[in-house]
Each structure stands twice: as structure tokens, then as C-alpha cells.
Amino acid sequence: MSNFLYLFRGGDAAYERMSQKERQEHMELWGAWMENLQQQGNLVDGQPLGAEGKVVRDRGTVVTDGPFVEGSEVVGGYLIVSAADFHEATEISKGCPIFDYDGAFVEIREIQDMDNH
Structure with a gap:
């Protein structure tokens, strides 16, 4: 089994319009x-993320408020899911x-083991 990171992007505007x-x-x-x-034994961890953040560049010499990306690209939360492979991780997602509320997409990334790199 491997761990996969799900990054949830978009849907914030639709959520704000909800009652x-x-x-x-x-x-x-x-x-x-x-x-x-x-x-099912697939959930490792996960939380929603706040709307505000900071962007750090140039080894910390430039710090700005952020993130400044298109609304559909804003990461609103994450999960870490355990799955046999990318296929299973994709099916779970x-x-x-x-x-259900106009979320743009779920980005799936395998979490690499630092000991093997």
C-alpha cells in the first residue's frame, strides 16, 4: 500500500452561494x-484549509499574502489516502x-518515501 495526497481544488464560490x-x-x-x-482502511489524514495564506519566495526575502491563483485553482483542503496503486487512488477519488458543488478537480499525488530517494 502507498499513501496518496488528494488536493481539492475549486468549488469555493459555489459553496459561498449555498444556504x-x-x-x-x-x-x-x-x-x-x-x-x-x-x-475501509483508506483514510490516513485530512483537513480543510483556510482561505488565507502566505507565499514565500527567494529564500524568504519576499513574503506576500496569498495564495493568488484563479478561484478554480485554490486548494481548499487535502486528504491522505492509502491505496494499492494510482488506479485504486483514482477510483476512490x-x-x-x-x-457536488462545482469543484474543479481532485489532484492526486503519490507521497514518496524519503528513504528511497
Whole structure:
């Protein structure tokens, strides 16, 4: 088994337009999806990310507020998922609730073992 990072991009604008009830229902979908992943032994960790951040460049000589990217490209959260391979990690991601509210995409990256590099 390998660990894969899911980066959730987009969907923030649609989420902001939701009523409080719709937001609650949507978060319940996320909770159910993540609970299912945990029960299947696939969920390692994951959290939503705040909207504000900092961008550090040039070894820290330049620090700006950020991230400044197109709304559909903003990373809103992450999960670390355990899967046999990229195929399984991709199949697991297809059930992600981000697609229910105009999320742009889930980026999947395998987490590399530093000891093997």
C-alpha cells in the first residue's frame, strides 16, 4: 500500500452561494464519505484549509499574502489516502463530494518515501 495526497481544488464560490442548510448537508456528505474511507482502511489524514495564506519566495526575502491563483485553482483542503496503486487512488477519488458543488478537480499525488530517494 502507498499513501496518496488528494488536493481539492475549486468549488469555493459555489459553496459561498449555498444556504446554511445546504452547507450543513454538504458537510454531512463529506463526513459520510470520509467515514466510509476510514472504515475501509483508506483514510490516513485530512483537513480543510483556510482561505488565507502566505507565499514565500527567494529564500524568504519576499513574503506576500496569498495564495493568488484563479478561484478554480485554490486548494481548499487535502486528504491522505492509502491505496494499492494510482488506479485504486483514482477510483476512490471519484466519490468525492467536491464534485457536488462545482469543484474543479481532485489532484492526486503519490507521497514518496524519503528513504528511497
